[in-house]
Amino acid sequence: MANILGIAASSGIAIAKAFRLEHPEYEISKRSVSDADAELAKLQAALETSKGELEAIKERTLQEMGEKKAEIFQSHLLILSDPELIDPVKDKITSEMINAEYALNEIASQFVAMFENMKSAYLQERAADMRDVTKRVINHLMGVNFQSPAEIREEVVIIAEDLTPSDTAQLDRNYVKGFTTNIGGRTSHSAIMARSLEIPAVVGTKEVMEVVQNGDVVIVDGLEGNVIVNPDDATLADYRAKREAYEAQVAEWRKLRDEATVSKDGVHVELAANIGTPNDVAGVIDNGGEAVGLYRTEFLYMGRDELPSEDVQFNAYKTVLERMEGKPVVVRTLDIGGDKELPYLTLPKEMNPFLGFRAIRLCLDRQDIFRTQLRALLRASVFGELRIMFPMIATLGEFRQAKAVLLEEKDKLVSEGVAVSDNIQLGIMVEIPSTAVLADQFAKEVDFFSIGTNDLIQYTMAADRMNERVSYLYQPYNPSILRLVKMVIDAAHKEGKWAGMCGEMAGDATAIPLLLGLGLDEFSMSASSILPARSQIAKLSKAEMQELATKALDMQTAEEVVELVNAIQA
Numbered sequence: 109m110a111n112i113l114g115i116a117a118s119s120g121i122a123i124a125k126a127f128r129l130e131h132p133e134y135e136i137s138k139r140s141v142s143d144a145d146a147e148l149a150k151l152q153a154a155l156e157t158s159k160g161e162l163e164a165i166k167e168r169t170l171q172e173m174g175e176k177k178a179e180i181f182q183s184h185l186l187i188l189s190d191p192e193l194i195d196p197v198k199d200k201i202t203s204e205m206i207n208a209e210y211a212l213n214e215i216a217s218q219f220v221a222m223f224e225n226m227k228s229a230y231l232q233e234r235a236a237d238m239r240d241v242t243k244r245v246i247n248h249l250m251g252v253n254f255q256s257p258a259e260i261r262e263e264v265v266i267i268a269e270d271l272t273p274s275d276t277a278q279l280d281r282n283y284v285k286g287f288t289t290n291i292g293g294r295t296s297h298s299a300i301m302a303r304s305l306e307i308p309a310v311v312g313t314k315e316v317m318e319v320v321q322n323g324d325v326v327i328v329d330g331l332e333g334n335v336i337v338n339p340d341d342a343t344l345a346d347y348r349a350k351r352e353a354y355e356a357q358v359a360e361w362r363k364l365r366d367e368a369t370v371s372k373d374g375v376h377v378e379l380a381a382n383i384g385t386p387n388d389v390a391g392v393i394d395n396g397g398e399a400v401g402l403y404r405t406e407f408l409y410m411g412r413d414e415l416p417s418e419d420v421q422f423n424a425y426k427t428v429l430e431r432m433e434g435k436p437v438v439v440r441t442l443d444i445g446g447d448k449e450l451p452y453l454t455l456p457k458e459m460n461p462f463l464g465f466r467a468i469r470l471c472l473d474r475q476d477i478f479r480t481q482l483r484a485l486l487r488a489s490v491f492g493e494l495r496i497m498f499p500m501i502a503t504l505g506e507f508r509q510a511k512a513v514l515l516e517e518k519d520k521l522v523s524e525g526v527a528v529s530d531n532i533q534l535g536i537m538v539e540i541p542s543t544a545v546l547a548d549q550f551a552k553e554v555d556f557f558s559i560g561t562n563d564l565i566q567y568t569m570a571a572d573r574m575n576e577r578v579s580y581l582y583q584p585y586n587p588s589i590l591r592l593v594k595m596v597i598d599a600a601h602k603e604g605k606w607a608g609m610c611g612e613m614a615g616d617a618t619a620i621p622l623l624l625g626l627g628l629d630e631f632s633m634s635a636s637s638i639l640p641a642r643s644q645i646a647k648l649s650k651a652e653m654q655e656l657a658t659k660a661l662d663m664q665t666a667e668e669v670v671e672l673v674n675a676i677q678a
C-alpha cells in the first residue's frame with residue numbers, strides 16, 4: 109500500500125482500478141524483411157483494426173457529443189482509406205523490402221511536413237490528424253497498447269502526467285470514476301473540468317505516474333487530496349465508509365436545492381454556477397444554481413478543427429439561455445491563450461503565455477473572430493437574460509474598444525432587422541491587478557464586475573497557477589488579495605453596480621465567510637459546490653462576517669486569516 113499526497117481538486121471519493129493514460133514514445137527503426145507479402149498483410153490488418161476502432165469512437169461520439177465532434181473521426185477514417193497515403197507505403201515496403209511501420213512513418217512524415225508548411229490553418233490542422241491517425245496504426249504494428257480516454261469502457265481511475273482540457277472533455281463519468289495527475293493545481297483547467305463533471309480528482313501529486321501501474325486498485329480522495337494505491341482491507345473499508353458518509357452529506361445538501369440563499373440574518377446573495385458547455389446546465393439546475401455566473405465559451409472552440417461558425421455559436425448560447433429559463437447567464441467572450449490552446453489558431457510560441465497574447469488582447473486584434481462571437485451572442489440575447497463579460501481587461505481603453513465593437517455589431521444586426529435584446533448587461537472580469545486598483549473608474553462604465561481570482565491571485569503574487577512548485581504562493585486568503593477584492597466590491601457598490609466572483613475562491617468554504625462580510629453579491633462556482641455553500645451561508649450572519657472581514661484585512665499573513673476564519677467555524 110502506498111499513500112501519495114496531492115492537491116484536492118474535485119470532491120468525492122473514487123475507488124477503482126488504475127488506467128494509465130500515456131502517449132507512448134518510441135523509436136521506429138528500419139528493418140529489412142524477407143517476405144514483403146507478410147509485411148503488407150500486417151499493414152492491412154493494422155489498418156483494419158484502426159478503422160474498426162475509429163468507427164466505434166465515431167459512433168459513440170455522435171451519440172454522446174454530436175455530429176460536429178464525430179466529424180473529426182470521420183476525417184481520420186478518410187485518411188486511412190486514402191490511396192495517396194497507403195499506395196506509396198505499400199510500394200516502399202515491396203521495393204525496399206522494409207518493415208511496414210517504418211515505411212508508413214516515412215510517408216506520413218512527408219505529408220505532415222507538407223501540411224505543416226501550408227499557410228492555411230485548416231491544412232496545418234490536417235498535419236495533426238495525419239500524425240494522430242498514423243500513430244494509431246503504428247501502435248498496432250508495433251504491438252503497443254494505447255487507448256484514448258473516450259474509448260474507456262470499464263470503471264477506472266485515470267492516472268496521467270497531466271490531462272489537457274480536451275482530454276478531460278472526452279471523459280465519460282459512467283466509466284471514469286476519478287483521476288489523479290502528476291502536475292496541475294486546483295485552478296488548472298483539468299481540475300475545473302473535473303468539478304463540472306463531478307469526478308473526484310487529486311492533481312499535482314508529482315509521482316502517481318511513477319508509482320501506479322495499470323490494474324492497481326486506487327483510491328482517489330478528492331476531499332483531502334490523498335491517493336492510496338493497493339489499499340489493505342482495513343483502509344479499503346475505511347474509505348468505503350467515508351464514501352458513504354460523503355454521499356449521505358450530499359443527500360442532506362440536496363434538500364436545499366429549491367431554497368434561496370439567505371444568511372442567518374436574512375441577507376440574500378446569489379449562488380451561480382460556472383459552466384463550460386450547454387450540457388453543464390443540467391448540473392446547474394440539479395444543484396439549485398440561481399444563475400450561470402460564468403460560461404467559459406472557449407470549450408466551444410476546442411475539440412474541432414476550425415473556428416465555430418456564427419450559427420454553431422448562436423445555437424449553443426441560445427440553448428444555455430433557454431435551459432436557464434430566464435435566470436441570468438453571464439457569457440464570457442473568448443478567453444483563449446495561457447493553458448488553453450487552439451491547434452488551428454497557429455500563434456507563435458511565447459516565453460510567458462499567461463502574460464501574453466490572449467483573451468481580449470487576441471480578440472481585439474482578430475476582430476473577425478470576436479465579431480462572429482458577438483453577433484452570435486446578440487442574436488441569442490432574446491432567448492433569456494443574457495449578460496456579456498470581457499476577460500482579461502487590463503485598461504479602460506480595452507473595455508471601451510471592446511464595447512464599441514459590440515455596439516457596432518448590435519447596430520448592424522438591428523439594421524438587418526434581427527431582434528436583439530435591449531437590456532444586456534455588459535461587465536468585465538477583474539483578474540488583472542491594474543483593473544482592481546482602478547475599479548472606481550471602471551465602475552462608472554461597466555454594469556458589473558466578476559472577480560476572476562484564479563488569475564488575479566497568480567498575477568498579484570507572481571505565482572503561476574499551474575505550477576505546483578510555487579503553489580505555496582497561491583494564497584487566496586492573503587490580505588493583499590482580500591484588500592483588492594474589497595476595493596472592487598466597494599467601487600461597484602458606490603456606483604450602484606453589482607460585484608460577483610467567478611474564480612474558484614467563490615466556492616471555497618474558508619473564503620465564503622470573508623466574501624460575505626466584504627459584501628460580495630454573487631458567488632459563481634462549480635455546480636457541485638453550490639449546495640454546500642448554501643448550507644454554509646445559512647449558518648452565517650452577514651453583520652458578524654463584516655466584523656470578521658474587517659479584522660482579516662488587517663492581518664499580516666494568509667495563515668492568520670485562516671486561523672481567524674477557522675475559529676468562528678469551529
Ligand SMILES: C=C(OP(=O)(O)O)C(=O)O
Pocket residue numbers: 295402404443539559560561562563564610611612
Ligand atoms: C474565472 C477565471 O477565469 P479562468 O479560470 O477561465 O482563467 C479566473 O481567472 O478566475
Ligand SMILES: [Mg+2]
Pocket residue numbers: 539560562563
Ligand atoms: Mg481567468
